[in-house]
Amino acid sequence: MHHESFWLTASDSTEFHVNHWSPTQEPDAIVMLVHGMAEHSKRYAHLGAALAKAGIALYALDLRGHGFTASFGVKGHFGDHNSWKLALDDIRCLNHHIRQQHHEKPIFIFGHSLGSYLVIDYLLQYCCSVQGAILSSSIYIQSTLRYRLALLVARLERWRLGKQGRSKLLHWLIYNRYQRAFKPRKTAHDWLSSDEEQVKLYAQDPLCGFVSTTQLWVDLLNGLRRITPINNLVQIDNLLPILIFGGEQDPIHQGHRLLDLANAFRESGNRFVDVKLYPDMRHEPLNEKNSQRVMQDIIEWIKHNVRQD
Template sequence: MQHQDFWLNATDGTALLVNHWYSESSPKAVVMIAHGMAEHSARYARLAESLVADRFAVYALDQRGHGRTAERGVLGHYADADGWSKVVGDLASLNHHIRQQHPQAPIFLLAHSMGSYIGQAYLMQHSCSLQGAILSGSNYQSPGLYKLASLIARAERWRQGPGGHSKLIDFLSFGSFNKAFKPNRTAFDWLSRDPAEVDKYVHDPLCGHPCSNQLWIDLLGGMQHISQVDNLAQIDSDLPLLVTGGSRDPVSQGKRLADLAGALRAAGIKDVQLQIYPDGRHEMLNESNRDEVTRHLHDWLNAALARSRTCPTPVKEPA
C-alpha cells in the first residue's frame, strides 16, 4: 500500500487536508471517508490498508475544524458563517477531485458519526455521484429535539461568543455517554471495548477536543434538516445504503440506528441494510471485533459494486 497526503482547495478557497491510500494498479472502486467529531482522517489508515488490498483506493479528508485542516483554521470550528453548507460542499469537492483522478471508478461514501449527518445532507444533493453509502455510528431523532438543542446552543453563543466552548453543551451531548460503562477507566470508554484503542484516542492531540458554539449551531441545524423524511426522500431511491453500528453505542443505543434505517425506507430508498453488532460501542472499526466488522464492510461494498446504478435523468424545466 502507498500513501500520500495533499491539500485540496474547497470552493471558498479553504485548504482541506486529504489522506490518499492506494496501490499502483487502477482501483476497481474508490471509498471516500467522512470522519466523526473531534477526530481525524488518519485514524482510518488500518481500514484503508485492508481496502487497498481488496483493490479499492481510499480518500479521507480532515473536515473543517478537525485534524490538520485545522492548522489553517480553528480546531473545533467549521466557519464563522454558513458552516454546514461548507462542510457538505467539501464532500462534493472531494468527490469531484476523485472523479477527475479516476473517471471510470465507482465511488462509495463511508461516513461516521458527525460525518454521517454531513453525509446524509450530501446524499440529498449528490447521491447520483455514488455507487453506495455507509452510515456508521449514526442516529435518528425527531427534528423537535434538535430544534430545542439549537436554542440552547444559540443562548451559549450569545453568552460566550461563536468561538466559545460551552461546558453545558458538552455535558448535554456527551455527559451521560460513560454511565453504562462504570467504573470507567477514561472519559472515552464509550468509544470501544479495546483499551489500547481508547488510549490511542486519549493520547492523540487531534482527538477529543471541544467544539465551538457556532459549530454546534451549524451541526444541530443540519441535523434538523436531515431528520425530516420528506428531505431524506431527495436521496436517489436506488442507492444502496448500509446503516451500521454497535448495540451499546450511547449515540444510538442500537435503537436509533434502526430508527434511521426505518426513516430511510420510509423516504422511499429501496435497498437499506441494517447491521447492529451486539455489545459494540461507538467506533466499530476500532472495536475488539473490528476484523469481523471489516469483513462485513468488504462484503457489503463488493455486493453493492456488483449492482448496476442508473440515476434518473433530471426533468428539464419548461422554457
Template sequence: MEHEAFWLDAQDHSRLYVHAWRPMGNARAVILLSHGMAEHGGRYDRLGKALTPAGFALYAADQRGHGHSASYGTLGHYADQDGWNKVVGDLATLKASIAVRHPGVPVFLLGHSMGSYIAQGYLLHHSASLQGAILSGSNYHPVTFYRSAALVARIERWRQGPTGRSALIEHLSFGAFNKRFKPARTCYDWLNRDPAEVDAYSNDPLCGFRCTNQLWMDLLGGLQQISKRSNLAQIDPGLPILIIGGECDPVSDGKRLTHLADALSGTDHPFVTLKVYPQARHEILIETNREEVTRDLLAWMEQALKQPRPRRSE
C-alpha cells in the same frame, strides 16, 4: 499499497488536508470517508490498509476545524458563517478530485458519527453520483429534538460568543455516555472496548477537543435538514445504503440505528441494510471486532458494485 497526504483547495479557498490509501494497481472502487467529531482522517489508517488489498482506495479529508485542516482555521470550528453548507460542499470538492484521479471508477460514501450526518447532507443533493453509502455510528431523531437542542446552543452562543466552547453543551451531548461502562478507566471508554484504541485517542492532541458554539449551531441546523422525511425522500431510491453500529454505542443505542433505517425505508428506499454488532461501542471500524466489520463492509460493497448505477462526475 500506496499512502499519501495532500492539500486540497475548498470552494471558498480554505485548505483541506487529505489522507489517501490506494491499491498498487488500478482501483476497482473508491471510498470517500467523512470522519467524526473531534478526530481526523489519519485515524483510519487501519481501514485504508485493510481495503487496498481488495482493490479499494480510501480518501479521508480532515474536516474543517479538525486535524491538519484546522491549521487554516480554528480547531473545533467549521467557519464563522455557513459552516454546515461548507463542510457538505467539501465532500463535493473531494469527490470531484477523486473523479480526476480515478476517472470512471465507482465511489462509495462512508460517514462515521458526525461525518454520517454530513454524509447525509451530501446525499440530499448528490446521491445519484454514488455507487453506495455507508452510515456508521449514526442515529435518527425527529426534527423537534434538534430544534430544542439548537435553542440551548443559541443561548450559549449569545452568552459566550460564536467561538466560545460551552461546558453545558458538552455535558448535554456527551456527559452520560460513560455511565453504562462504570467503573470507567477513562472518560472515553464509551468509544471502544479496545483499551489501546481508547488510549491512542486520549493521547492524540488532535482528538477529544471541545467544539465551538458556532459549530454546534451549524451541526444542529444540518441535523434538522436531514431529519425531515421530505428531505430524505430526495435521496436516490436506487442507492444501496448500509447502516452499521454497535449495540452498546451510546450515540445510536442500537435502537436509533433502527429508527434511521426505518426513516429511510419509509421514504421509499428499498436497498437499506442494517447491521448492529452485539456489545460493540461507538468506533465500530476500529472496535475489537474490527476484522469482522471490515469483512462485512467489503462483502456489502462487492454486492453493491453489481447493482447498475448512473455514471456521473458530480
C-alpha cells in the same frame, strides 16, 4: 498498498487535508470518507489498508477545524458563517477530485457519526455523484423537538460565549450521558470502544477529544433538523444502496436508533438499505477488538454493490 497525503483548495480558497490509501493497481472502487467530531482522517489508516488489500481505494478528508486542516482555521470549528454548507462543499470538491483521477470507477461515500449527518445532507443534494453510502454510528430521532430544545441552548451559549467560544455546559449536557453509560469508568472516552488500548490512543492523540465551538454545535443541530424529515429524505435516489452499521452498546443510538434510521430511508422509498448491529461494540466499531469483522463486512458489501452496477 500506497499511501499519500495532499491538500485540496476549497470553494472559498481554504485548504483542506486529504489522506489517500490505494492498492498498487487501479482500484475496482473508491470510498470517500467523512470522519466524526473531534477526530481526524489518519485514524482510518487500518481501514485504508484493508480496503487497499481488497482492491479498493480510500480517500479521507480532514474536516474544517479537524486534523491538519485545523491549521488553516480554529480547532473544533467549521467557520463563523455558512459553515455547514462549506463542509458539504469540501466533500463535493473531494468527489470531483476523485472523479478526475478515476473517471468511471464507482464511488461510495462513508460517514462516521458527525460525518454520517454530513453524508446524508450531501446525498440530499449530490446523490448522483456516488454509487452507494455507508453510515457508521449514525442516529435518527423522528421528533425534532429534542433538536429544537438543544438548538435553543446552543444558540444561548453562542450568544454568551461567541461563535468560537467553547461551552462546558453544552459539552456536559451532550457527553455526560455517554460517559455514564459504562461502569466502572476509567476515562471520559470509554463509550467510544471496549478496547482499552484504542481508548488510550484516542486520549493521547492531540488531534482528538477537544471541545468543539458553540457554532459547530449550532451547525450540527441545524443539520440534524434538515436531514430528519421524511419529505427531505425522499430527495435521495431510492435505488441508492445504503449500509448502516454500529455497535449495539453505542450510547448515542442505543441500537434501535440505527434501525429507526433504516426505517426512515425505507419509508422514504429506498429498497436497498442494509443494517448491521454488532454485539458488544460501542461508538467506534472500526476501533473494536473485532474490527476485522466489521471491515470485512464493509468490503463484501461494497463488492456486492459494484457487481450490481
